[in-house]
Amino acid sequence: MAVKQRARKDEDKAARRRAILTVAARLLGRKQYHRITMAEVARRCHLAKGTLYLYFRSKEELFLAALEDELAQWFDALGEQLAALASGSADAPERFAATVARSLVERETLTDLLPLLHTVLEQNIDEDTAAAFKQMLLRKVGEGATAVHLALPGLAPGDGVRVLMRLHALVVGLRQMADPAPVVAQVLARPQMEPLRVEFEEELRGSLAAMVRGMLPLQVVSSVA
């Protein structure tokens, strides 16, 4: 087995790197992280296993890089979508939550990867990688917070970041609850298990809206004179 072409120039290397990430992301759509082997990723790239390690120091670093891409794209998209949201109306929390939930549902790879971030991906990376990732995150969270404040004018300063952090927690938790392993899904399909079933978008929208509503200053309902 031979490789078609070697990546000598930096742009070729970047392209190959991107190709690997694409394959990894596609594979993640079909099976759980744990069931994906580096050998399989390599095979689908028409590369040898060892070659993957020229581009990523570990399996975790590979998927963290994939997450990094997805995350950056999502933040950008979210910024635009929130800006397009005419803000200030009484149902601002609901519209905000709906927009956010929608934007996440459209990015399945992202919500597949997010739950792995702390438990798996960050467990086997070196400090440089971690620092670069958190740096990027910090920047994007800053931008994102501005967008949040734009969509939710009543929000107290500092609560923009807080909303994003809490959103992250909700996504991680809800996504896991909504996508159980096959065996568990079978059990949850029984009628009496209905209360334990979670539909991701709906539940994210509902919980985020409630949380934001609870963070906004009390709506003063003027009593009818």
Place this chain on the structure above:
Amino acid sequence: MAVKQRARKDEDKAARRRAILTVAARLLGRKQYHRITMAEVARRCHLAKGTLYLYFRSKEELFLAALEDELAQWFDALGEQLAALASGSADAPERFAATVARSLVERETLTDLLPLLHTVLEQNIDEDTAAAFKQMLLRKVGEGATAVHLALPGLAPGDGVRVLMRLHALVVGLRQMADPAPVVAQVLARPQMEPLRVEFEEELRGSLAAMVRGMLPLQVVSSVA
């Protein structure tokens, strides 16, 4: 190496099972799930590795059993603590959230295990085990919801369960964010990373309070006549 005593009677077997679970829980307090090996658990129990598999069908099933115990105990404790909460005052959401957060912080093993539930533990168990676990959960959630409604009288019917499900999501997400891997912790310790740091109890209390506030009917603030 020989075992001191064999577990012949059912109660002896149950005791040994409990002993294994205790060892596993203690180990979990010291290192991440991924770093705990079945060989080590066995060694600390003064048993052979194979013996563990007489009591649990897989590593995942072992830790799921540990989680099951912790969860049942927590639900019971929560029920009592919520019942003791004089309800109905204006700051009900805050007091509710504080009580819940406190009860979880006191059970580190539980909050260590919860983030593993969907991503890891439920990935390698058979249907019977899954069914038993979900059955238990369903029962406890039912009881718990009653306790929630007791502490938050304004809550709409059905929202008691919803609060618990969303609480679960928050715990899973926040606990992971609050306990990063050592390498990541080092990065987050840098001053400029402050916005990305999360203190579990504080953040859980805050986000849960906000969410509950947002789920309660609008507080009508009577304007001064």
Place this chain on the structure above:
DNA sequence: TTGACAGGTGACCATGGGTCATTTACATCT
């Protein structure tokens, strides 16, 4: 005392992440 049942054992297997000595494509120089 003895037979047999069942709890216990640890050598062994399979899998999968990660390594590294070796191979070889390709740019460059003559």
Place this chain on the structure above:
DNA sequence: AGATGTAAATGACCCATGGTCACCTGTCAA
């Protein structure tokens, strides 16, 4: 074109770890 140096690519190999199973042995009933 042919020779040469480089570094990209390879895959056989290493080893850690979850899980198995043929065998051993403590315990109890007869």
